[in-house]
Amino acid sequence: MPAKSKAQQMAAGAALSAKRGDQKASALKGASRSMYKSMSEKELHDMAATSQKGKPAHKSKR
Template structure:
């Protein structure tokens, strides 16, 4: 399953780096911390490898009027 937003892709990249030992797990926050704990390396790689070109910045955020 590919990432649905740029933020999700970035969080997956950070979680993948931590899972591979290239970044300390203690530096993760929010979604990336949960992703690192609950997803396999293969799942994280799939999310992180998503091309960012056509992705929206965020999914599900409603604009305030």
């Protein structure tokens, strides 16, 4: 599933880094923490690998 915004893609990257052991999971906050707990490494990789071209900074709440 591709990321909908740059912020979502960056949060997925942070969660993926923690999942792989490159950083501590306790350092995660907000969306990246919930992604770490609820998504597999493959799902996080797919979301983090999404191109940022043409993506908004944040997804609108509508």
